[in-house]
Amino acid sequence: MNRLRKIRGATASMALGIAIAAGASVAANATCQLQSPGGSIKHVVYIVFDNVHLRRDNPNIPSDLEQMPNLLNFILNNGTISGNHHTPLISHTADDIVTAMTGVYGDRQGIPVANSYGFFRADGSVGFSSSFLYWTALGGDGKPEMINENGKTAPAPWVPFTRAGCDVGAFSVANIEFESLPADIRTVYGTGSPQDLAVSAALALANTPANQPARQAPNTDWLGVAIHCAVGSLLCAGSTGKPDLLPDEPGGYTGFNALYGNINVAPVICQGASTTACDPAGHVKDTNNSVIADLYGHPGFPNVFSPTAAQSLGYVATMLEKGIPVVYAYIADAHDRNPLPLDPSTNRPGNAHAFGPGEAEYVAQLKAYDTAFSKFFARLAQDGITKDNTLFLVVPDENDHFVGSEPTPVGCDGVNVSCTYSLASEISASLNRLLLSQRGNTTPFSVHNDDAPTIYVTGNPTPTAPVTRTLAHDLDALIATNPITGKVDKLSIFVADQAEMKLLHMVTTSAARTPTLTMFGDDDYFFSNDSTNASVNCSTAPACVSVPVSPAATFAWNHGDYQRQITRSWFGAVGPGVRRLGRHDAVFSDHTDVRPTMLALLGLKDDYVHDGRVLAEWIESHALPQGIRQRSEDFIELAKVFKQLNAPLGSLGRKSLVYANRSVTADDASYAHYLTKIGDITTQRDSLAGQIKTALSNAAFNGLPIGEHTEDDLGRKAKALIDRVEDLAEGRRDDDHRGHFGE
Secondary structure, eight states, X not given: OOOSGGGGGGGOOOOOOOOOOOOOOOOOOSOOOOOOGGGOOOEEEEEEESSOOSSOSSTTSOOTTTTOHHHHHHHHHHEEEEEEEEOOSSOOHHHHHHHHHHSSOGGGTSOOSSSEEEEEOTTSOEEEEESOSOTTOBOTTXXXXXXXXXXXXXXXXXXHHHHTTOOEEEEXXXXXXXXXXXXXXXXXXXXXXXXXXXXXXXXXXXXXXXXHHHHHHHHHHHSSEEXXXXXXXXXXXXXXXXXXXXXXXXXXXOSOEEEESHHHHHHHHSTTOOTTTBOTTSOBBOTTSOBOBOTTSXXXXXXXXXXXXXXHHHHHHHHHHTTOOEEEEEEOOSSBOSSOOEETTTTEEOOOOBOOTTOXXXXXXXHHHHHHHHHHHHHHHHTTOOTTTEEEEEEESXXXXXXXXXXXXXXXXXXXXXXXXXXXXXXXXXXXXXXXXXXXXXXXXXXXXXXXXXXXXXXXXXXTSHHHHHHHHHHHHOEEEOTTTOOEEESEEEEXXXXXXXXXXXXXXXXXXXOSEEEEEOTTEEEEOOSTTTTOOTTSSSOSEEOOOTTSOOOOEEOSSOOHHHHEEEEEEESTTXXXXXXXXSSOEEGGGHHHHHHHHHTOOOSSOOXXXXXXXGBOGGXXXXXXXXXXXXXXXXXXXXXXXXXXXXXXXXXXXHHHHHHHTSOHHHHHHHHHHHHHHHHHHHHHHHHHHHHHHHHHHSOOOOOHHHHHHHHHHHHHHHHHHHHHHTTOOOOOOTTTTTO
């Protein structure tokens, strides 16, 4: 199972040898019609970070962004950056990235759990599927991977751009290029195609050190890189262009082509490129003037999905210079060793290694990232791509929580005095063995390993079944002695049932994907099942709770949970129409707000209503859509209460989790009462949120201002429902406002 995005490519298989014909030099010639006010925005640069932090993890040690002043100052001096920005739940790489790209929560895009998800088969057994697959792939349950509220593949994020005549380039961003082979080759090219046969041939190679370069090279050729072309673009017009099929796209999507993989993209973007962009052989360079390659020196995608800033920024800079106006790039975190070294015994990438704040190699990687951004901005400026004609958006997927000892020496700051750690590792906890030892519970279940594990009880019992109720109580009772602090920790902070997960936008239209329970745990711990020793009491080795030590200590930064340190991230924007507010934490936002804010600035629109809202407070008055500008105060007031009503980390979401946990772990009568109330609350919330987001969307994209009466009426109802859930969470008397929104 994939835990972090950086290692997910390790399970992807690869193929080499689909030859591509050299063609004449081409350029992106589609007429790109972005509709920003005055036509000021000509380019879009969308950067996704994995766990790069604005806030300090240790008060003595400068934060990640403080150690990247070329990026931080670019945003502070030219735009707006907020540290009051939030993830969805569960806060994890796949869900977080896709939520920001689409503007909808996981219940409307198919992957609300984490980097993989469980699903119940018809016989009650449990399977798992990666959340990282190409956009039109099928999931393990046979339904669209990116399933929306209509049971169809969710609308693709590149469509408004390509329909406007703009080519879109992507490097390592979730699910808009190939993520896994041979699965994604088969999705796009077909089972039995020449491409599939080449992949299969590579997979058939013996898994020996000598064969690893050949096994890994096709991954480098095919994963992580794509161009989605506008109709008529010469970039995708050659023999390597493939029809960009989106059969479920609202309004239809025909006549569009795409290029998949570095093997098809590099020859196109390197034709006629400068020596800064590509070498004479047609290989794309990073910002350090080195060819981007895997660990074996094979040019192309760096294989595992953990590209450095120099690699990602170098690749998309070459795309921009080719005339591709919209680019998406993903950059790995800096607190893990990137790239991973080769293990000489296997000739494959070795184990990951995590650093604590201020550790020398961590600081060095941040310095390298800072240098990459300096070179990136300078290179783009030479190309005439600047803050005056380009919209820059920077969106980390989530924050995370460091698990380890206190740094030494005392007072180290990392920059002047390096910090060291005797322990830097999450605490491993065997969930099934802890339940056996402490509660005598041997219920068979599968678990999505995480610090907020989702649990799938074999047989898919109902929420009120005795086996489900007993498991919820037993999870709530688990404790452990923390091997780092020596304190006794309660392992479960909140237990959410299916009703609460639905309220938190964690339940899709594929019922098979709905977990039995989710345990939001202590964020020092990483929970998994021990299948080898499932019947072994914790009094017998191996230990049920332990801290891995080097070289087994590969992860020290937990995310995927609900805690503020994890779910409160940041978001930055620079470009025409963006106000220069610098650091601006006054507005609550979350990942669903990124998409509508971007499209509003660009004058484009989606074919669906977002779960987020335009951050009008960040936009210059002249650049606001007319429907917002006419009644901006009413729009902003309604938008603020909407976020507290509908966002998982808004007031209603946070308070509902408190109420749900108390009810799920209470007696059966209390739980039955809760099920009635939470169902009523969710129905009311969904209805009210639907009305509000439609009104906000109409103002932003259809020119229909929000009137004062609408703002007062919907805002009052939303506040009443929020207050009702707060009363329930605090244990105050509930006067049962069923169906009346507090009227």
